[in-house]
Amino acid sequence: MLTFFHPHELNKHIHTLKKEGKRIGFVPTMGALHAGHLSLLEASKSACDISVCSIFVNPTQFTNPEDLAKYPRTEKSDSALLEKAGCDILFMPDQQEIYAREKPMPITFNALTQSFEGASRPGHFEGVARIVRLLFDCVQPDEAFFGLKDYQQCLVIDELVKQLDLGITLHFIPTKREPDGLAMSSRNQRLNSKQREAAPVIYRTLLWAKDQLGNYTAAELEKACIARIEEEAALRVDYFKFADARTLEPVSVWKKDMLLIALAAVFAGDVRLIDNLLLK
Numbered sequence: 001m002l003t004f005f006h007p008h009e010l011n012k013h014i015h016t017l018k019k020e021g022k023r024i025g026f027v028p029t030m031g032a033l034h035a036g037h038l039s040l041l042e043a044s045k046s047a048c049d050i051s052v053c054s055i056f057v058n059p060t061q062f063t064n065p066e067d068l069a070k071y072p073r074t075e076k077s078d079s080a081l082l083e084k085a086g087c088d089i090l091f092m093p094d095q096q097e098i099y100a101r102e103k104p105m106p107i108t109f110n111a112l113t114q115s116f117e118g119a120s121r122p123g124h125f126e127g128v129a130r131i132v133r134l135l136f137d138c139v140q141p142d143e144a145f146f147g148l149k150d151y152q153q154c155l156v157i158d159e160l161v162k163q164l165d166l167g168i169t170l171h172f173i174p175t176k177r178e179p180d181g182l183a184m185s186s187r188n189q190r191l192n193s194k195q196r197e198a199a200p201v202i203y204r205t206l207l208w209a210k211d212q213l214g215n216y217t218a219a220e221l222e223k224a225c226i227a228r229i230e231e232e233a234a235l236r237v238d239y240f241k242f243a244d245a246r247t248l249e250p251v252s253v254w255k256k257d258m259l260l261i262a263l264a265a266v267f268a269g270d271v272r273l274i275d276n277l278l279l280k
């Protein structure tokens with residue numbers, strides 16, 4: 001595995017690979033890697049000749065400076081994991097160098113970046129779009145891989161690629177879970193034992209909601225789901241909502257033929273966990 005820190009050096013190397021006709025797959029991450037990240041790498045390895053992973057804890061997507069400061073940083077073990085998993089190139093860009101390449105962003109996301117994660121974390125998706133665009137510019141991928149755990153992020157990246165006409169094929173990969181159902185996340189390492197024990201109720205509740213769709217109105221079911229999660233003293237719900245899975249418009253009335261998703265964000269102390277489930 002080759003490791004690059006300087007965007008221009010990676011760019012030069014990628015240029016050579018492309019001249020050789022290699023197809024480049026890209027998995028952007030913020031590190032503290034787990035099996036969820038590795039499933040994205042696996043997908044890239046099966047689809048592409050060369051797989052590039054990046055590790056960059058991007059300051060512009062954090063609204064809370066404490067969350068940024070506490071974000072786990074485990075570059076050494078991450079690098080070893082990636083090497084073992086067969087990653088070809090690791091990119092850990094220098095912050096100043098990568099942001100020095102920034103150009104104006106001629107796109108509008110409208111409502112997509114304002115709801116759910118965007119409402120709870122103002123500016124988050126603008127920060128995500130800025131860095132993903134810069135990383136795409138350095139890596140020049142043919143295909144890129146993102147996790148459905150960050151469902152709203154998948155829609156934002158889809159818009160980014162379409163509006164900038166980047167010609168990158170996107171793959172959205174199912175969420176990897178712990179045996180008890182908790183969605184794998186780098187933030188899970190920050191849970192204490194009580195919070196960790198309580199956290200699987202989030203996924204259990206998403207599954208329960210899927211089962212109960214016909215029995216409640218959307219508002220009643222949201223309320224019932226919030227109550228189920230908050231029965232755990234260690235957890236506080238930020239939001240639990242149903243939305244149209246294509247637009248993320250909140251759903252108040254069940255409609256036939258609608259692609260429906262349930263989205264949840266839950267605080268365990270100061271650790272914020274998100275999860276979602278496509279319901280139909």
Ligand code: AMP
Pocket residue numbers: 028029030031035036037039040145146147148149150173174175176177183184185186
């Ligand atoms: P992060 O390092 O949290 O920014 O995540 C990097 C990529 O891994 C994003 O596309 C995430 O959606 C994806 N990811 C995070 N957790 C999981 C998971 N449990 N299963 C699958 N993909 C994930």
